[in-house]
Amino acid sequence: MELRHIRLLCLILEHGSVSAAAKAAGLGQPTVSQHLRSLEEELGLLLFERRGRRIVPTEAALVFHPYAKQAIQILETGRQALEEHLGLVRGKLRLAGSTIPAHYILPAVIASFHDKYPGVEMRLQVGDTKWVVERVKGADVEIGFVGAELDQDGLSFEPFAQDELILVVPPDHQLAGHTLSLEELKKLPLVSREPGSGTRKSWEEHLRRAKVALEDLRVVAELGSTEAVLRAVKAGMGVAVVSIWAAKDEVMRGELQTVQLDLGTMSRTFFLVRHKSRPLSPSAQKFVELAMEGAPLGKPP
Known part of the structure; x- marks a missing residue:
């Protein structure tokens, strides 16, 4: 059973005539009539009765119609899914x-x-x-x-x-491997991310819980990227609070050391x-x- 035959059957039933269905499908009327005869032959049923220039659907056509529409709708849904799939792999x-x-x-x-x-x-x-x-x-x-x-x-x-903020210092820093209080941190030069940074926002939230503002610390530079902050620390400009994701490789290679703050784990x-x-x-x-x-x-x- 061909899909085009089923589509044309539905068009004839919905438009009321072969000529109207042919116009809607962009086909010639003889072509539509031939497709309809092919469908009737395949089903072994008469789908329309010819009454002069008019055709009238038989009971068989009316019974078959909702199933034909459902089949077309299912195939249309499948086509849309394929289009989405093609859009996915080529988009x-x-x-x-x-x-x-x-x-x-x-x-x-x-x-x-x-x-x-x-x-x-x-x-x-x-x-x-x-x-x-x-x-x-x-x-x-x-x-x-x-x-x-x-x-x-x-x-x-x-x-x-998940992430964790850590305090990093140069590898030869005297505080490397130690625990540091916030009062001690206030005395150290601090390299910070710029306003708008998620790392900075999270760091400020942890400070706020300890009733400390970033302005209370000795910020010597605000830099626009984490990479710049890490390089500044390695160059000896100061210490910094950064993501463990960003610093883990430098820490493993010994290029940076961590210092424990008495704020506890600073997760985000x-x-x-x-x-x-x-x-x-x-x-x-x-x-x-x-x-x-x-x-x-x-x-x-």
Whole structure:
């Protein structure tokens, strides 16, 4: 049974005549009549009675009609799913991430996604948390990954990974491996991220709980990237509070040392941010699923 024959049957029933169905299908009337005869022969049933220039559906046609429509609808749904699939494997995916997720967590997710869907062209933009949230809100990207949850109407923030803030010092620093009080920290030169950074926002929240403001500390520089902060510390400019994701390799190589603050463990959560009212593209939805499945929701490294 051919799909085109079923479609034409439905068109004849819905439009009331072969000529109207032919016009709707963009075919000649003789062609439609021939297709109808082929369907009747295959079914072994008369679907229409000819009464002069008019045709009248038989009871068999009326019984068959809802099933024919259902078959067409199911196939149409399948076609849409295939189109989504083709859009997925050949489409473009726009992402944005703040420094730590973009540099240290997302590359592995992107590589895994590329293995599954090599036809998707991905673009990852990097900025601070505030900038990423603005990109999502303005529909410049579909999904963002940030280091802090901001108060933004219309956006949802879903936890997807954990982080820990640590205090790092140069390897030859006299305090390396020691525990430091906040009063002692106030005397040390501190290198900080810029306002708008998720790392800075989280660090300020931990300080606030201890009734200390960042302004109470001896900030000697505000730098626009975590890499710049780490380089400044290694160069001896001062100490810094950074993500363990960013500093772990330098610490393992002995290029930096950690100092325990008496604030306890300074943990934070990374968030996946998306617009509540905008449906995700198929590629974005698959990326979200993969990120949530593969993200390190337990302890950071």
